Amino acid sequence: MSSRMRRILQLTAMALLLIVAANAILLLGSWRNRSGEPDAELLLSERELYVPYSWDDENSGRFIQLRYQLASEMGGDTLFTNPWLDRKKLKSLGYRLPQEGADTAESASYLSFPAKKVFVVLELQGLAYEQALAQAVAEMEGLQPTAGPETIQAAEEKVRQLRDQDSRLYVVDVGLDAQELRQHHSSKERYAIVPGQLRVWWDRGHKQNKPQWFSSITLDRERIFVPLEFAGPLARCAQQMQKVPSGGKTGASGCRVRLAFGTRLEPWVKELHAWTN
Amino acid sequence: MCSTHSMLPRFRKTAQLFPHSSGNCVPTSREAAQQAVDRIAAFRQELDHLAEAGILHLDAEQRQAVDTYQQNKLEEWRFLFDVDTRRQDRQFSLGMKAASFLAALGLGAAVFFLFQQFWGRFSPPWQIAILVSASIGSLLATMHCAAREQLGYFARLFALVALVCFILNLTLLGQLFNATPSHTVFLVWASLAFLLAYATGARLLLTLAVLCLAGFLSAQAGAWNGIYWLSVGEQPESFYPAAIVLFFLSFVPHRLNPSFPSVYRMWALLFWFIPMLVLSHWGTGSYIPWAPTLVEWFYQIAGFVSSAGVIAAGIRWRWHETMRIGVIFFTLFLYAKFYDWWWGWMPKYLFFFLVGLLAILVLLVLRRLRSRGDRALQQHEVAG
Structure with a gap:
């Protein structure tokens, strides 16, 4: 056998080994994720999931997407403020923040940190949702009698959406240690801990020259693959969602998805069915 | 360029086929042989020019000896390495390279869209079987072509398709099982790309391998500093480990692929200077x-x-x-x-x-x- 042939055979063997090993490791990891007791199981509705009305003909894969909310501070003018993500919390996550007094320094009007890998705690229909709803109701009831009809209507619409339409899945905590987070949020039917990214930036603020910390949180896996066995129920879900008029009440029909999160915190669809009243 | 030890058995066979060939200096790669062919062509042109200028004139016997020797060499190398000995051969080769590249791009895109179109209609066991089979099948096709042809156009074509299949293999399996995305996958892709590049001598595959390796090294450097791997571009110094590794790789002897060190050096310098320019x-x-x-x-x-x-x-x-x-x-x-x-x-x-x-x-x-x-x-x- 020539040296060239020998070399090609060696390279072939190494490449074959690499392909087999890579697939084996990936499949083994997925099997380990789904074996044993799940880390969390959430029963989500169409409010917490985005189900496309139709799919691209060129892509036969079926996905659903998580819809979750980030709490914002009362009176805040940005969607990305998390009041529980204060200076102490940021330092515990490893951020090297400027000194307290330097927040108002002339030289630093904007400071941004690269995204950090964190574990995110999602809470389903818990305290964060109830507080957001209570806050919206309080705002509506606190409107002055002299407030215009448009203002009143907007406040009522906000309450209605929160009560009937918006996702009840809220981000309530982040951390570097998933087990530590699970100790603080122990209910597996209410809290899911998932990998994600935290981005933090500091801005002087364009209103009243008030500097603030802003944050945004995104999940590593927001799109969840739906296996072939659930393709039929998913299509029925999509049809029923399409029947609900824009702004209408979603309680007449919907989807129920039992989403399990395994030992590696990777999700999979355990159950999926459409329902009607 | 010339090595007698590794090429000796082959040389014995060529000595039988080319009895007039003398000397035991045989190029070790097609690239080296093509450079030798180009040198002979340049030598012949210069010899004619010198003769016309009256500077150097070989007598008929000497000229015959030189021409015969060089012609035998050209035939020998054409037989061994399928080099381009004439201008029209070179033009055909350029055309074949371009066609091979376009074919690889087309087939790669076709595989990608084929998977996207049909994969959701299969159950998970079939999806796994199809994805793994595509990777292995295209790899075997690559190596089969690499073993049979000298020029390597089909081998390079299938090698690119094999890399596309492997990337799809891991990406779609990751989507299927909702795996958390990780930068480690770049190292795996780089490994296969390197193996394919060294099997086929394709600089394009080596470039893809280098890019994947650099992606992994920079993401890992960012991860050690607590940065999410997709945000590594926000800290350009994360690319310096890749630059250093690639630069040292260029010093590894490449007897069979003499053009590879320049690819390593080029990318090492780009990963060194671009972050520096930004910072x-x-x-x-x-x-x-x-x-x-x-x-x-x-x-x-x-x-x-x-x-x-x-x-x-x-x-x-x-x-x-x-x-x-x-x-x-x-x-x-x-x-x-x-x-x-x-x-x-x-x-x-x-x-x-x-x-x-x-x-x-x-x-x-x-x-x-x-x-x-x-x-x-x-x-x-x-x-x-």
Whole structure:
């Protein structure tokens, strides 16, 4: 056998080994994720999931997407403020923040940190949702009698959406240690801990020259693959969602998805069915 | 270029086929053989020119001996390596390379869209089987072609398709099981790309391998500093480990693929200088805990010093791509500095006039460097 042939055979063997090993490791990891007791199981509705009305003909894969909310501070003018993500919390996550007094320094009007890998705690229909709803109701009831009809209507619409339409899945905590987070949020039917990214930036603020910390949180896996066995129920879900008029009440029909999160915190669809009243 | 040890059995066979071939100097790769063919063509042209000018005239017997020897060599190398010995062969080869590249792109895209169109209609066991089979099947097709053909056009085509299949394999399986995305996958892709590149001698595959490896190394460097791997571009210094590794890889002997070291060097320098250029104007993106202005000054000075050093190294060791990249980035650093100093207050026509003058100065410097290089080469030849 020539040296060239020998070399090609060696390279072939190494490449074959690499392909087999890579697939084996990936499949083994997925099997380990789904074996044993799940880390969390959430029963989500169409409010917490985005189900496309139709799919691209060129892509036969079926996905659903998580819809979750980030709490914002009362009176805040940005969607990305998390009041529980204060200076102490940021330092515990490893951020090297400027000194307290330097927040108002002339030289630093904007400071941004690269995204950090964190574990995110999602809470389903818990305290964060109830507080957001209570806050919206309080705002509506606190409107002055002299407030215009448009203002009143907007406040009522906000309450209605929160009560009937918006996702009840809220981000309530982040951390570097998933087990530590699970100790603080122990209910597996209410809290899911998932990998994600935290981005933090500091801005002087364009209103009243008030500097603030802003944050945004995104999940590593927001799109969840739906296996072939659930393709039929998913299509029925999509049809029923399409029947609900824009702004209408979603309680007449919907989807129920039992989403399990395994030992590696990777999700999979355990159950999926459409329902009607 | 020439090695008798590894090529001896093959040489015995060619000696039987080419009894007039003498000497045991045989190129070790197609690239080396093609360079030898080009040298013979240049030699013949120069010999004719010298004869016309009356400088050197070989008698009929000598000319016959030289022509016979060289023709035998050309036939031998054409048989062994399928080199291009005529101009039209070269043009056909260029056309075949372009066609092979387009075919690879087309087939790769077709595989990608084919998977997307149909994969959701299969149950998970079938999906796994199809994805793994596609990777293995295309790999075997690649190696089969690599073993059978000298020129390697089909081997390179299938190699690119094999890499696309493997990338799809892991990506779609990850989506299927909702796996958390990780930068480690770049290392796996790089590994296969390297194996395919060395099996087929394809520089495009080597480039893809280098890019995947650099992606992994920079993401890992970012991860060690607590940065999410997709945000690694916000800390350009994360690319320096990749630059250093690639530079050292260029020193690994590449007997069978002599053009590979220049690919490693080129990308090492790009991963070195581009972050440096960015940080010379954006100090806040640095890991160094200094004031941003100080960081920018540091990288501006480092940029000038390292680009000058790279130019010198390129001249010294005759690394042409190294010297060119050094010149390009030295010029970029200089133009950036001019912009910082003059753009705000200098009339635009004067600014661009000075930029043009600088380009002329660079031209004169390069010409001087070139003549110094020629003198050094002549001295080396005389001493040898």
